[in-house]
Amino acid sequence: AKAVGRNNYQFFRAEMKHLTNDRLLLEHSLHEALEKGQFYLHYQPQVKSENDHVIGLEVLLRWEHPVLGNVPPDQFIPVAEEIGLIGRLGEWVLNTACSQLRDWRSQGFKDVRIAVNLSVQQLRQAHLVERVASVLRANELAGGDLELEITESAAMLNPEVAIEIFNALRNIGVELAIDDFGTGYSSLSYLKLLPIQRLKLDRTFVKDIETDPNDAAICSATIALAHALGIEVVAEGVETEAQRDYLLHREADIMQGFLFAKPMPAEAVPVFLNSPRAV
Numbered sequence: 001a002k003a004v005g006r007n008n009y010q011f012f013r014a015e016m017k018h019l020t021n022d023r024l025l026l027e028h029s030l031h032e033a034l035e036k037g038q039f040y041l042h043y044q045p046q047v048k049s050e051n052d053h054v055i056g057l058e059v060l061l062r063w064e065h066p067v068l069g070n071v072p073p074d075q076f077i078p079v080a081e082e083i084g085l086i087g088r089l090g091e092w093v094l095n096t097a098c099s100q101l102r103d104w105r106s107q108g109f110k111d112v113r114i115a116v117n118l119s120v121q122q123l124r125q126a127h128l129v130e131r132v133a134s135v136l137r138a139n140e141l142a143g144g145d146l147e148l149e150i151t152e153s154a155a156m157l158n159p160e161v162a163i164e165i166f167n168a169l170r171n172i173g174v175e176l177a178i179d180d181f182g183t184g185y186s187s188l189s190y191l192k193l194l195p196i197q198r199l200k201l202d203r204t205f206v207k208d209i210e211t212d213p214n215d216a217a218i219c220s221a222t223i224a225l226a227h228a229l230g231i232e233v234v235a236e237g238v239e240t241e242a243q244r245d246y247l248l249h250r251e252a253d254i255m256q257g258f259l260f261a262k263p264m265p266a267e268a269v270p271v272f273l274n275s276p277r278a279v
């Protein structure tokens with residue numbers, strides 16, 4: 001029995017070493033990924049429910065590591081936050097996306113805004129508002145050309161601070177959306193105080209909307225609540241016609257999901273914006 005225990009222990013040690021190496025490799029690689037140009041952006045269309053017009057593009061970060069391959073953002077963004085890299089990385093995303101939008105504007109695409117994800121640490125960054133204002137100015141964009149998405153849990157971590165920063169961002173015209181709504185236990189009293197234009201209804205509720213009465217109730221109630229507060233609803237992760245019909249019926253304002261388009265590289269966006277969509 002002792003020998004087995006020892007073997008298990010050695011196996012465990014080897015596993016741990018492997019995990020630790022992976023983690024260290026990830027951290028080390030992240031530190032040099034910016035300089036090495038390994039990050040790029042994808043864009044996912046958001047469409048107006050009633051007419052399928054593209055009104056926005058969510059900016060989604062991608063990392064192609066030479067050995068690890070494509071590392072999903074759900075895996076590397078938490079690490080980037082822990083090692084204090086998210087500030088620089090977030091700034092790179094904002095700069096790159098704004099300069100891309102400026103390009104599209106000069107090609108004649110006037111009515112589409114970009115939606116950029118903001119991490120909780122960026123929210124706490126000194127001079128965030130000045131930085132956003134200066135990126136917009138540098139790219140000859142208006143505040144309304146940019147929407148910032150902040151998760152419900154990030155906003156609720158320190159609601160007073162969030163309210164203050166959100167107000168400052170609104171003063172420069174930037175639009176604000178609460179991301180992953182329904183997963184973060186918001187206090188409704190704070191929701192009322194946040195100067196937001198949109199709620200993004202989390203994909204987990206949309207997924208089983210036709211079969212799970214609880215999810216359906218949450219979707220309907222969220223839409224009703226948002227509308228009562230003068231806030232639009234973006235339904236995330238819409239994959240099927242049935243989900244779309246259901247959400248349309250319950251007056252979700254905007255939809256995003258694989259049914260309309262998957263996140264795509266920048267080169268594909270003008271083609272998509274020009275194509276008549278038969279959804």
Ligand code: C2E
Pocket residue numbers: 044059060061072073074077090093117118119179180236237238239256257258259263
């Ligand atoms: P999110 O902000 O909730 O982004 C939506 C995610 O859902 C994206 O995953 C998108 O590809 C995926 N998605 C969109 N439509 C559908 C659909 O119909 N079905 C399914 N199954 N999935 C769909 P992605 O690109 O892997 O991003 C994951 C998360 O990583 C994002 O979740 C966001 O929290 C974070 N993230 C991505 N880019 C950034 C960034 O630039 N900054 C920060 N702070 N976080 C980012």
Ligand code: CA
Pocket residue numbers: 058117149179
């Ligand atoms: Ca988002």
Ligand code: CA
Pocket residue numbers: 179180200202203236
């Ligand atoms: Ca989301």
Ligand code: CA
Pocket residue numbers: 180
């Ligand atoms: Ca999410």
